[in-house]
Amino acid sequence: MSIDQNTAARVAKLARIKVEQDALPALADEFNTILGFIEQLNEVDVDGVEPMTSVTPQRLKRRVDEVTDGNQQAKILSNAPDAREGFFAVPKVVE
Amino acid sequence: MSDLNKLGLASARDALRKGETTAVELTQACLTAIDGADALNAFVHKTPEIALERAAAADARLQAGDAPAMCGLPIGIKDLFCTRGVPSQAGSRILQGFLPEYESTVSQNLADAGAVMLGKLNMDEFAMGSSNETSTYGNAISPWRRGNDAAELTPGGSSGGSAAAVAADLCLAATGTDTGGSIRQPAAFTGTVGIKPTYGRCSRWGIVAFASSLDQAGPMTKSVRDAAIMLGAMCGHDPKDSTSADLAVPDFEAMLSGDIKGKKIGIPREYRMDGMPGEIEKLWADGADMLKDAGAEIVDISLPHTKYALPAYYVIAPAEASSNLARYDGVRYGHRATLAHGDGITEMYEKTRAEGFGHEVQRRVMVGTYVLSAGFYDAYYNRARRVRTLIKKDFEDVFATGVDAILTPATPSAAFGLGEMTDADPVQMYLNDVFTVTVNLAGLPGISVPAGLDKQGLPLGLQLIGRPWEEGDLLNTAHALENAAGFVAKPGKWW
Numbered sequence: 380m381s382i383d384q385n386t387a388a389r390v391a392k393l394a395r396i397k398v399e400q401d402a403l404p405a406l407a408d409e410f411n412t413i414l415g416f417i418e419q420l421n422e423v424d425v426d427g428v429e430p431m432t433s434v435t436p437q438r439l440k441r442r443v444d445e446v447t448d449g450n451q452q453a454k455i456l457s458n459a460p461d462a463r464e465g466f467f468a469v470p471k472v473v474e
Numbered sequence: 475m476s477d478l479n480k481l482g483l484a485s486a487r488d489a490l491r492k493g494e495t496t497a498v499e500l501t502q503a504c505l506t507a508i509d510g511a512d513a514l515n516a517f518v519h520k521t522p523e524i525a526l527e528r529a530a531a532a533d534a535r536l537q538a539g540d541a542p543a544m545c546g547l548p549i550g551i552k553d554l555f556c557t558r559g560v561p562s563q564a565g566s567r568i569l570q571g572f573l574p575e576y577e578s579t580v581s582q583n584l585a586d587a588g589a590v591m592l593g594k595l596n597m598d599e600f601a602m603g604s605s606n607e608t609s610t611y612g613n614a615i616s617p618w619r620r621g622n623d624a625a626e627l628t629p630g631g632s633s634g635g636s637a638a639a640v641a642a643d644l645c646l647a648a649t650g651t652d653t654g655g656s657i658r659q660p661a662a663f664t665g666t667v668g669i670k671p672t673y674g675r676c677s678r679w680g681i682v683a684f685a686s687s688l689d690q691a692g693p694m695t696k697s698v699r700d701a702a703i704m705l706g707a708m709c710g711h712d713p714k715d716s717t718s719a720d721l722a723v724p725d726f727e728a729m730l731s732g733d734i735k736g737k738k739i740g741i742p743r744e745y746r747m748d749g750m751p752g753e754i755e756k757l758w759a760d761g762a763d764m765l766k767d768a769g770a771e772i773v774d775i776s777l778p779h780t781k782y783a784l785p786a787y788y789v790i791a792p793a794e795a796s797s798n799l800a801r802y803d804g805v806r807y808g809h810r811a812t813l814a815h816g817d818g819i820t821e822m823y824e825k826t827r828a829e830g831f832g833h834e835v836q837r838r839v840m841v842g843t844y845v846l847s848a849g850f851y852d853a854y855y856n857r858a859r860r861v862r863t864l865i866k867k868d869f870e871d872v873f874a875t876g877v878d879a880i881l882t883p884a885t886p887s888a889a890f891g892l893g894e895m896t897d898a899d900p901v902q903m904y905l906n907d908v909f910t911v912t913v914n915l916a917g918l919p920g921i922s923v924p925a926g927l928d929k930q931g932l933p934l935g936l937q938l939i940g941r942p943w944e945e946g947d948l949l950n951t952a953h954a955l956e957n958a959a960g961f962v963a964k965p966g967k968w969w
Binding site for chain 2: 386387390391394395396398406409410412416417419420425430431432433434435437439440451455458459467471472
């Protein structure tokens with residue numbers, strides 16, 4: 380599997396990272412190096428092997444479904460690059 | 475007492491309890507050492523006011539005879555841990571200015587145990603790196619040098635600032651985190667001890683996430699005893715982390731008898747890599763002899779899927795990272811790019827992430843995005859998770875034959891020079907983790923113990939891998955190895 384510049388551009392778009400056009404060839408090359416390394420996994424016989432979901436066998440803990448936290452609006456907004464009137468502010472999303 | 479900053483946790487604790495020094499004196503000695511070591515770029519946010527306030531409180535508790543395990547002991551905290559009101563950037567520009575409103579469970583546990591926080595330590599950005607060269611703060615620099623050669627060396631990564639600070643006696647110990655070797659590799663490079671506990675031993679709550687199924691916190695210290703003391707203070711069940719194990723925490727220090735008679739130590743043949751330097755091979759053989767002389771039985775073992783650990787890791791870790799790092803969108807915290815007229819929310823995301831993430835982080839997020847994308851999820855991500863199952867089974871099979879611990883080299887080489895790997899392809903850097911990454915994939919505890927010097931005078935470490943949840947037994951075996959190796963070298967002070 381070889382990654383071309385169009386695929387590199389698509390991946391950058393999916394990852395929401397702006398990559399300039401002239402940086403795409405080098406990026407595609409790096410992807411190909413890393414994916415070439417990963418290709419070794421195809422040598423392994425994984426028939427009938429379950430994909431790991433949890434490295435430590437455990438049943439996730441449960442708790443009563445009730446509110447345990449909240450009323451921290453000021454704390455939650457304290458690190459926002461732009462907060463107004465108790466909300467996070469972002470550029471216009473809907474025309 | 476002089477040179478208080480050179481003490482370890484156990485000796486400082488004992489001196490405090492005998493009234494031979496105070497927590498404030500210890501803390502001041504460390505703060506002075508830190509101020510004189512800016513050349514190492516290890517401490518990136520200093521917190522002297524917090525340190526002196528906590529030290530005074532610790533002295534009061536010591537006076538009152540109410541001193542918990544780490545009372546008055548000054549330590550550094552890796553920048554990956556969120557600390558209330560103190561910058562916590564994970565070594566990234568994208569978290570510039572972020573001041574957490576909360577405290578990570580591990581750093582809170584340490585504070586509750588009386589530990590004194592001196593400041594935050596340099597690290598690779600989002601813990602992605604093996605040389606501390608991807609940090610937004612610039613490189614952390616090892617206190618070690620190749621003889622009289624002034625070339626700057628890496629302290630390793632990602633916990634490079636922690637390793638440099640402990641090795642240079644800027645603090646008594648430090649926290650680290652380990653996703654593929656980020657505690658054990660820097661410990662090996664700097665002649666310090668680092669343990670990654672079993673996955674689930676330390677709460678991950680409040681630690682900036684890299685790859686959630688692999689990340690674990692652990693101590694970086696000057697001795698195995700110190701590691702036992704500090705690990706005990708860091709771990710324990712936390713309802714805020716659903717993967718935190720609800721298991722009692724044993725008294726690890728009390729388990730350090732140094733007696734390993736009859737223990738079975740496995741030597742995995744697959745770790746004998748082509749092109750392994752002779753010095754590493756000899757160190758490994760010497761380590762096995764030391765354990766044998768201490769009464770252990772040495773057995774050859776096989777971990778057949780070892781070769782596939784790194785490629786599996788470089789699917790799973792970027793995949794999880796791409797998901798975890800999606801939260802850095804310029805909306806809720808940290809950096810937001812300046813937008814051009816007419817830019818909408820997509821441009822805000824894309825410009826913010828391009829400016830805020832460094833090159834290695836961008837690369838891993840994009841690789842992770844690719845392996846999780848439609849059409850490739852099965853071929854890459856699911857295949858890697860199947861291989862991970864096989865890697866874990868390799869260890870289970872070996873432990874089922876009665877093996878108590880596994881001895882391996884910690885790293886394929888001694889520390890390299892900063893900038894020496896710049897022109898290498900990324901895979902060359904990834905190979906640093908070849909001996910450590912299997913342990914994260916299998917969720918096991920692993921410890922790096924300094925065991926010797928190479929011909930250039932740089933530290934080399936050996937790794938011991940233990941059974942799940944048996945950190946106490948693992949620390950005891952490490953203690954026996956430490957006693958036999960008798961590593962006492964320290965870097966000469968040039969900074």
